[in-house]
Amino acid sequence: MAQKHEASDSAVRRLPRYYRLLQELERNGQNHTSSRELGKRLDMTPSQIRQDLSCFGCHGQQGCGYAVTELRENIERVMGLEQPLSAILIGAGSLGKVVSENVHFEQRGFRLIGIFDIKPELIGKTLAGLAITPMHHLESFCAAHHPAAAVLCLPKESAQAEAEKLVALGVRGIWNFSHCDIVVEQAEVVTVHLDDSLMTLSYKMHNQT
Amino acid sequence: MAQKHEASDSAVRRLPRYYRLLQELERNGQNHTSSRELGKRLDMTPSQIRQDLSCFGCHGQQGCGYAVTELRENIERVMGLEQPLSAILIGAGSLGKVVSENVHFEQRGFRLIGIFDIKPELIGKTLAGLAITPMHHLESFCAAHHPAAAVLCLPKESAQAEAEKLVALGVRGIWNFSHCDIVVEQAEVVTVHLDDSLMTLSYKMHNQT
Numbered sequence: 001m002a003q004k005h006e007a008s009d010s011a012v013r014r015l016p017r018y019y020r021l022l023q024e025l026e027r028n029g030q031n032h033t034s035s036r037e038l039g040k041r042l043d044m045t046p047s048q049i050r051q052d053l054s055c056f057g058c059h060g061q062q063g064c065g066y067a068v069t070e071l072r073e074n075i076e077r078v079m080g081l082e083q084p085l086s087a088i089l090i091g092a093g094s095l096g097k098v099v100s101e102n103v104h105f106e107q108r109g110f111r112l113i114g115i116f117d118i119k120p121e122l123i124g125k126t127l128a129g130l131a132i133t134p135m136h137h138l139e140s141f142c143a144a145h146h147p148a149a150a151v152l153c154l155p156k157e158s159a160q161a162e163a164e165k166l167v168a169l170g171v172r173g174i175w176n177f178s179h180c181d182i183v184v185e186q187a188e189v190v191t192v193h194l195d196d197s198l199m200t201l202s203y204k205m206h207n208q209t
Numbered sequence: 210m211a212q213k214h215e216a217s218d219s220a221v222r223r224l225p226r227y228y229r230l231l232q233e234l235e236r237n238g239q240n241h242t243s244s245r246e247l248g249k250r251l252d253m254t255p256s257q258i259r260q261d262l263s264c265f266g267c268h269g270q271q272g273c274g275y276a277v278t279e280l281r282e283n284i285e286r287v288m289g290l291e292q293p294l295s296a297i298l299i300g301a302g303s304l305g306k307v308v309s310e311n312v313h314f315e316q317r318g319f320r321l322i323g324i325f326d327i328k329p330e331l332i333g334k335t336l337a338g339l340a341i342t343p344m345h346h347l348e349s350f351c352a353a354h355h356p357a358a359a360v361l362c363l364p365k366e367s368a369q370a371e372a373e374k375l376v377a378l379g380v381r382g383i384w385n386f387s388h389c390d391i392v393v394e395q396a397e398v399v400t401v402h403l404d405d406s407l408m409t410l411s412y413k414m415h416n417q418t
Contacts, residue, residue, distance in 0.1 A: 013409055015408065015409070016402065016405035094306060097307075103404060109407070148414065149414065173413065173414040201383075203221055206292070
């Protein structure tokens, strides 16, 4: 893998799409691909593809393009999927249940090591193979296990304060499902805005040709 | 609102972010904003902002920028939020429950009019104020009510076939939660890839400075 260049936020957001497509090509037994093929499949120009991939140190070879497996492995490495980070999930209500049971944490760079909730009736129940722990154990848990990331499945009213608390406890990445933007220093935040996705569908349907 | 130009897929995906930010400025009582302020808040250059907004027929005025409420209303109109489309939800399991109860359909351009599931034990139960209907009523329901869109909360094995069936029944937009890419002609598909979002967090945490 060659030297990395500064990658734009959009290029970073496209990485998982490259990754999924390459996995699909691999499953279909394809050994090589080109920026033209990738571009066609992802609705991008070949030069955009080459530029994106070169940002992450992935360069094709003139005439034979990219080796599928090598490119997939490079992207996996760039995204850190080979070095899973420990994560805890806060909020074991219906949203937390769906997230913990439907997301493939292990294949996406994370390992869930704890699930927390404030509601007494949930304590001791199991979610994704983990016993739900009372919130007042969070501090001692973080001191003992140093989770790197937290998944926030909380009502938006409490999300910002909880995020600040988690960062103070050493968490340096937050996956936020709380329907609001969170601002914390010294941590990366990725927010899932389901409403944004739905509005995109609305736009597309109103501008359908 | 002036003439619209061809908007890129990325510009379309950014529209909801402009919309949310403008709502926030409005709530804070701010009357005017500039491409510089919007750019700073959204981590984009002022010229990118102006270019995006002009694609959707929204132009600022030299010296005083954009009127917040007018711009928010224009974007609302461009996204079609004022003309809600009817939608049905397929799959009333834990994922369907979270989606129907957590997403603000009415504020995002859609009105849920039916929820369907194949499991006999769910039939007649209520979700988001709607009785869950058996899947074998889908055809007659679509003939009577002509839903414009469908929300797919199905296992990925059945998603593609179900999407094709829905399009044949007149559905022209699909919001897909089924962990797989769906290809249908004559319909817009927006897929929620939670795993992509999680991998983005992994990348950011492994490349934290």
